[in-house]
Amino acid sequence: xxYAIIVLLQVVVTIxxxxxxxxxxxxxxxxxxxxxxxxxxxxxxxxxxxLVSHQAGLNLWLSIFVVAPLVVGLVGAVIERLVIRRLxxxxxxxxxxxxxxxxxxxxxxxxxxxxxVAGVSPPLGSLEIGAYAIGRYELLVxxxxxxxxxxxxxVLARTPVGLIARAAMQNRDMAAALGVDPARVYAATFVTGxxxxxxxxxxxxxxxxVAPTIGAAYIAKTFITVISGGAAILAxxxxxxxxxxxxxxxxxxxxxxVLGEVALLACAVLLLRLLPQGVTGRFxxxxx
Amino acid sequence: xxxAAPLLEARDLVMRFGDVTxxxxxxxxxxxxxxxxxxxxxxxxxxxxxxxxxxxxxPTSGAVALRGRSIVGLPASRIARLGVGVKxxxxxxxxxLTVMESVRIATDALLPPQLARRRADExxxxxxxxxxxxxxxxxLAHGQRQLVELAMVVxxxxxxxxxxxxxxxxxxxxxxxxxxxxxxxxxxxxxIVVEHDMAFIRRxxxxxxxxxxxxxxxxxxxxxVMADARVRDVYLGxxxx
Amino acid sequence: MTVxxxxxxxxxxxxxxxxxxxxxxxxGGDLTTMINGSIYASYAILALSLALIWGYGGVLSxxxxxxxxxAGYVYAVxxxxxxxxxxxxxxxxxxxxxxxxxxxYFMFWGRVSDVYLGVITLTVSLILxxxxxxxxxxxxxxxxxxxxxxxxxxxxxxxxxxxxxxETLMPEQIYALSVGALVVCYLICRLxxxxxxxxxVVAIRENPVRAELLGYDTRFYKLGIFTLGxxxxxVGGVAFANSVFVSPTMFNLQTNGQVIIWVIVGGLGTLAGxxxxxxxxxxLSTWLGSLDGGGWTDPNLVMGVVLTFCVVALxxxxxxxxxxxxxxxxxxxxxxxxxxxxGEPRAAEDRP
Numbered sequence: 001x002x003y004a005i006i007v008l009l010q011v012v013v014t015i016x017x018x019x020x021x022x023x024x025x026x027x028x029x030x031x032x033x034x035x036x037x038x039x040x041x042x043x044x045x046x047x048x049x050x051l052v053s054h055q056a057g058l059n060l061w062l063s064i065f066v067v068a069p070l071v072v073g074l075v076g077a078v079i080e081r082l083v084i085r086r087l088x089x090x091x092x093x094x095x096x097x098x099x100x101x102x103x104x105x106x107x108x109x110x111x112x113x114x115x116x117v118a119g120v121s122p123p124l125g126s127l128e129i130g131a132y133a134i135g136r137y138e139l140l141v142x143x144x145x146x147x148x149x150x151x152x153x154x155v156l157a158r159t160p161v162g163l164i165a166r167a168a169m170q171n172r173d174m175a176a177a178l179g180v181d182p183a184r185v186y187a188a189t190f191v192t193g194x195x196x197x198x199x200x201x202x203x204x205x206x207x208x209x210v211a212p213t214i215g216a217a218y219i220a221k222t223f224i225t226v227i228s229g230g231a232a233i234l235a236x237x238x239x240x241x242x243x244x245x246x247x248x249x250x251x252x253x254x255x256x257x258v259l260g261e262v263a264l265l266a267c268a269v270l271l272l273r274l275l276p277q278g279v280t281g282r283f284x285x286x287x288x
Numbered sequence: 289x290x291x292a293a294p295l296l297e298a299r300d301l302v303m304r305f306g307d308v309t310x311x312x313x314x315x316x317x318x319x320x321x322x323x324x325x326x327x328x329x330x331x332x333x334x335x336x337x338x339x340x341x342x343x344x345x346x347p348t349s350g351a352v353a354l355r356g357r358s359i360v361g362l363p364a365s366r367i368a369r370l371g372v373g374v375k376x377x378x379x380x381x382x383x384x385l386t387v388m389e390s391v392r393i394a395t396d397a398l399l400p401p402q403l404a405r406r407r408a409d410e411x412x413x414x415x416x417x418x419x420x421x422x423x424x425x426x427x428l429a430h431g432q433r434q435l436v437e438l439a440m441v442v443x444x445x446x447x448x449x450x451x452x453x454x455x456x457x458x459x460x461x462x463x464x465x466x467x468x469x470x471x472x473x474x475x476x477x478x479x480i481v482v483e484h485d486m487a488f489i490r491r492x493x494x495x496x497x498x499x500x501x502x503x504x505x506x507x508x509x510x511x512x513v514m515a516d517a518r519v520r521d522v523y524l525g526x527x528x529x
Numbered sequence: 530m531t532v533x534x535x536x537x538x539x540x541x542x543x544x545x546x547x548x549x550x551x552x553x554x555x556x557g558g559d560l561t562t563m564i565n566g567s568i569y570a571s572y573a574i575l576a577l578s579l580a581l582i583w584g585y586g587g588v589l590s591x592x593x594x595x596x597x598x599x600a601g602y603v604y605a606v607x608x609x610x611x612x613x614x615x616x617x618x619x620x621x622x623x624x625x626x627x628x629x630x631x632x633x634y635f636m637f638w639g640r641v642s643d644v645y646l647g648v649i650t651l652t653v654s655l656i657l658x659x660x661x662x663x664x665x666x667x668x669x670x671x672x673x674x675x676x677x678x679x680x681x682x683x684x685x686x687x688x689x690x691x692x693x694x695x696e697t698l699m700p701e702q703i704y705a706l707s708v709g710a711l712v713v714c715y716l717i718c719r720l721x722x723x724x725x726x727x728x729x730v731v732a733i734r735e736n737p738v739r740a741e742l743l744g745y746d747t748r749f750y751k752l753g754i755f756t757l758g759x760x761x762x763x764v765g766g767v768a769f770a771n772s773v774f775v776s777p778t779m780f781n782l783q784t785n786g787q788v789i790i791w792v793i794v795g796g797l798g799t800l801a802g803x804x805x806x807x808x809x810x811x812x813l814s815t816w817l818g819s820l821d822g823g824g825w826t827d828p829n830l831v832m833g834v835v836l837t838f839c840v841v842a843l844x845x846x847x848x849x850x851x852x853x854x855x856x857x858x859x860x861x862x863x864x865x866x867x868x869x870x871x872g873e874p875r876a877a878e879d880r881p
Binding site for chain 1: 544553591592632635636638639641643644645648649651652653655656659660663765777781782789790792827828830831832833834835836837838839840841878
Binding site for chain 2: 725728729731732735736738740741742743744745746747757
């Protein structure tokens with residue numbers, strides 16, 4: 001019984017984690033139909049921002065929830081200005097350029113902080129269930145992930161900003177019809193996606209640690225999650241994270257973590273053969 | 289059975305995009321060597337109908353048969369090989385290739401090299417554009433690109449040719465020449481033409497089918513259809529206003 | 530410049546480069562030069578494979594190194610188990626091609642978009658990387674070959690002379706073999722592009738809808754060129770395995786990014802450009818690495834800035850931009866001398 005609960009919690013945590021680190025990427029993909037190749041580095045920057053400000057004496061929670069999203073959002077704004085805006089409408093070029101940004105950020109952080117792993121141990125201790133234990137912090141991260149998606153739903157469904165975003169998701173010219181400059185929608189999208197990635201990167205930093213090249217560890221999983229989900233930001237990410245996270249966790253239990261990710265990928269490739277537009281390209285089409 | 293089957297038979301074709309019904313139950317029969325005109329206001333479903341015939345769209349329901357053989361669900365490339373040639377509404381050409389290379393791509397698809405070369409030359413002659421053979425397609429004027437696309441279609445000598453607004457963007461002289469050409473094409477193939485230019489249609493048409501809101505509104509000899517009050521209402525009336 | 534003149538010049542340049550690489554460089558070349566030369570040539574073959582499928586087939590694989598690494602590993606494992614390195618090399622290239630065909634089937638028959646295709650290929654490569662990286666334990670041994678995790682397989686066998694399994698090739702022979710493989714792969718690409726199949730592939734890149742409407746099953750042609758690209762990348766992987774030894778870095782993110790950079794810097798739509806781009810960028814990396822400036826810069830930083838700059842500012846890549854500039858100067862010079870312009874299509878004057 002205890003074992004079943006801990007397994008269940010572990011699966012939930014895996015899924016929530018996957019959804020969390022994919023969220024910022026999903027925002028940019030849903031609105032702009034491009035994959036931000038520098039996504040892993042945004043996560044990495046979020047981790048460094050939280051870590052450095054914490055080491056400078058700031059409260060850990062402030063570092064994670066305020067400093068990291070602000071810093072990475074700002075970086076996103078600069079990159080949008082310098083690169084993304086110049087490639088408006090050229091999707092593949094935009095992806096290639098963000099790949100360049102990704103490499104440059106890895107290089108820059110290596111120059112500043114050196115190629116070493118840094119970290120802070122997860123706060124809050126662990127929760128014991130019978131003979132088993134799970135980190136309380138990990139549960140908290142899962143909770144934050146759930147809150148983030150609930151907030152996302154509220155913004156999209158209930159606010160004027162959400163109306164514009166939904167219009168842009170359905171049809172790029174529609175935002176213009178609502179009297180909003182599409183370029184501003186794109187800029188806001190990119191900055192929002194970056195800020196969310198910053199928050200996610202900061203949240204997982206105590207669990208996973210940070211290093212200049214840590215972004216590469218996340219991108220395969222997040223790319224495939226967002227692509228498998230399809231264009232709907234929330235429903236797509238959640239459904240794909242649920243499916244792929246469950247497959248990943250199940251195979252990790254059965255065969256060890258090495259094959260867990262291989263199974264995740266195989267599942268995703270099969271999924272795309274069946275549903276080339278992603279889960280939400282076929283089901284829940286009207287969802288957010 | 290199949291020997292007596294008409295070249296093209298479409299029955300109750302329906303195409304829905306979500307809640308929108310673009311084509312709502314169209315039936316049409318085209319015989320060997322027939323020249324048919326499709327007219328109708330913008331959004332009447334003519335291009336969608338064409339795309340279902342060519343395999344670019346899979347109909348929501350309904351049947352299409354070519355000489356009695358069902359072609360619904362076949363990929364566009366298979367349908368092309370069965371003898372259906374398509375000229376799309378905006379010229380769909382190979383911008384980075386030369387005119388001759390483009391037409392060779394068309395003939396190479398079906399013929400051995402020797403014959404492919406000869407047929408490509410003939411197609412350029414027929415379109416009266418041999419002088420453009422070495423020109424890059426992307427640099428040509430709109431009307432010339434239309435001719436290049438037509439040359440690719442004609443070079444394959446299809447049994448059925450679908451022409452979606454072939455005269456768009458052409459000058460008066462070019463339009464006249466095109467009319468002659470279409471009439472000539474109809475001697476060896478069946479041709480369906482979508483057009484807006486009424487003078488052009490009067491010139492070439494024998495049988496006219498009128499589309500409106502995804503359905504066939506009227507069908508018959510050109511003069512008869514154009515005298516139809518309903519047709520005048522939805523189409524000519526609107527144009528005249 | 531006319532097309533034939535340009536291709537003649539191109540062939541002359543290739544022949545000169547091959548002569549230089551195969552005859553001049555080995556004269557008095559030391560061991561480091563030989564080994565670095567083999568590595569460069571292996572990477573150049575990888576660049577060539579992407580130049581073919583992206584520049585001519587319009588298939589943008591972000592994870593081309595997957596086939597490079599896979600072939601390397603298959604070569605090492607098969608070589609250690611079979612003892613026959615020539616057979617192992619064949620199996621390795623065939624595996625890379627088969628894997629490309631399988632992946633291509635899923636992508637092209639699923640008709641996924643360019644964005645999806647790039648991401649899927651990269652993800653495949655990264656998952657392979659993560660998988661191999663975690664195979665350090667003893668349980669990950671295939672026959673006589675331990676996979677070795679992040680250390681790779683230092684005991685990767687080196688090719689032996691044909692029919693003499695005891696005679697391991699010397700570094701300069703591996704170098705000659707790698708450069709030779711590069712030249713052969715280049716010629717194969719040129720030949721394929723000139724066939725009916727190659728022309729169809731280019732036409733499909735230009736306009737897939739029109740190609741379908743003319744009777745070409747685009748999925749089949751894309752699968753064909755993608756599989757050939759996988760095989761060529763596999764040849765590069767085998768050459769790399771012989772130059773150093775196989776390790777997971779062969780399919781990591783950085784290697785995949787570098788291939789893209791080589792092709793973009795060298796120019797999309799040419800075969801020689803990406804090879805030149807590969808040599809240029811690798812030399813730049815080596816030079817930057819040799820600078821002892823106290824870590825003021827980092828190869829990743831330079832690569833990233835170069836990639837972003839090329840995409841944002843030079844759409845055609847360095848080689849085509851330079852060639853274009855050269856042609857314009859050439860045309861201006863000819864005009865000054867009163868000769869007719871060669872670059873103009875003849876048809877322009879005959880137009881009615």
